Amino acid sequence: MSDRLAYFFRADRYLRYNIDSDSVDVGPTEISRFWPALPEEFQSDLDATINWGDGHAYFFKDDRYLRYNIGSDSVDVGPTEISRFWPALPAEFQSDLDATVNWGDGHAYFFKGDRYLRYNIKSDSVDVGPTEVSRFWPALPEEFQSKLDTTINWGDGHAYFFKDDRYLRYNIGSDSVDVGPTEISRFWPALPEEFQSDLDAIVNWSEVWSWEKFSLDQRLLYVMERLVDHYGYPVNGAAGLLGNLVAESGVIPPRVEGSSADTPMRSKNFAGVVVDHEADDIMNRNPAQNVGPALPGIGLAQWTSGGRRAGLFTHPFGGGGLGARAVFNMDAQIDYLDTELRHHFSGVRAVLMGTTVTVNDACDEVLYNFEVPGSILQGGTKLPRSDARVQQVFAQRRPSAQRAANVYRAAHP
Incomplete structure (x- = not known):
């Protein structure tokens, strides 16, 4: 099936969200139950996840990461230190990331604290930052300019930013916020209550930019x-x-x-x-x-x-x-x-x-x-x-x- 899917992670549990039907179709349940390919250390308390758009997703936790092959449903790199294979990332971004998102235009954004950087996927290099989120993201309200929980590109021209029990929707084309900030529970009724606050990570599993x-x-x-x-x-x-x-x-x-x-x-x-x-x-x-x-x-x-x-x-x-x-x-x-x-x-x-x-x-x-x-x-x-x-x-x-x-x-x- 070609249904577009996203995975939400919180503590040691996850759920699968069907983007097309706007509903949860798997879970919530333990990550270990349906993600046996993930090593135990990555089956709880993730820092961030990102779909690189080339058939691989990256999972980050503390100062370590792994690369997940979506097609083969297996880990094909790691777990190992972020510093080992991400030398372009400055030292401050080689551990304890808050959020990552593929913007769908050849760039990925990494957020930590009140700072961020832009990563050029094609050149495998940082081309903006690190610098304060407030400097180049003026459309984000102040509460979303530091310590994000997670972000995701929904694949329809919008990205979502989550923090505590609140979220906002970002219109990528107009470079503006068009929904929120407001409570997650208000517009995400399909999410069970335990997933309406303090999310660890979300990844759009269907995201492909390098066809x-x-x-x-x-x-x-x-x-x-x-x-x-x-x-x-x-x-x-x-x-x-x-x-x-x-x-x-x-x-x-x-x-x-x-x-x-x-x-x-x-x-x-x-x-x-x-x-x-x-x-x-x-x-x-x-x-x-x-x-x-x-x-x-x-x-x-x-x-x-x-x-x-x-x-x-x-x-x-x-x-x-x-x-x-x-x-x-x-x-x-x-x-x-x-x-x-x-x-x-x-x-x-x-x-x-x-x-x-x-x-x-x-x-x-x-x-x-x-x-x-x-x-x-x-x-x-x-x-x-x-x-x-x-x-x-x-x-x-x-x-x-x-x-x-x-x-x-x-x-x-």
Whole structure:
């Protein structure tokens, strides 16, 4: 299942929170009961946890940490001293952390006392701080500028900060607090009373920002499950859509046109130099100012034209546009894709939603009336479906669509 999940830890107990259903679906119960891979020292009183977005999560306690492989459900590094493998962290941040959060834009934040630092995940270095939280987080009320209990990126453009029995919701796109501070019990009624104060750690287990580090089949399964289980597409219709996403982006959200799958944000700029583009530059691409990649395509569907491309960054996912962070967000891009089909390509969607549609027919429809690549155009006009050149592109994309259907059906026999 592709349900988005978060784990809440307090003392020696935990619960699993289903983000999609807004409910607790496991626990509360002892950490030791369902986390046997965690060494005993990490089965209570955690300091912080963070999903690195690459298939690994990190657990911190005192001056030690471990790395957890989410896919294999096992510890693959540690436990060992933080100082051993995190030399970029200043000494004051190598023990007794208060909170950590992956901001979803290539950076992670570490909090301790009234100070914080920003960690650049790609360069494996600290690029801001350490400095006082109050200095660069003026939107946080004073009570949340020191001694946090835990923080979490919910994956919908919001982050939550918890302290004692209170919390606030932070809108990442607008850089502002849009809910709270208020009591946890007020807006988190699904949490049992024991988890409505003094939390140790929370981790978004479904958080992935580096999709290029996952296999194609893993990416296919994730998107298929979202389309089928959460948006109601039949398997064949969803697979037809995926067959085209494979051809366009390799199903890698931050993929820019002209890049390779393993370096999805690296391509030529307007000077013809191959560089790693920043998300802000991708969003604000401007030929006149030589900002961003030379080619316009971005995202799962390689959105290219002005209005559709701009719509990705302003699409109201989770209550507001994600801005440049939409580059990394798979769920937001899937939602935008479905919104486009609902409101602007209803004919294509009707074909995909048909109960008798075949994988090949769904794939062909998306290609011909949604993606419309240059390979099926002549003089800016679509060639007829019967044209040999169009048939050739149909044939190229159909195997990927069938692969998507097979991956889904193998996981859901």
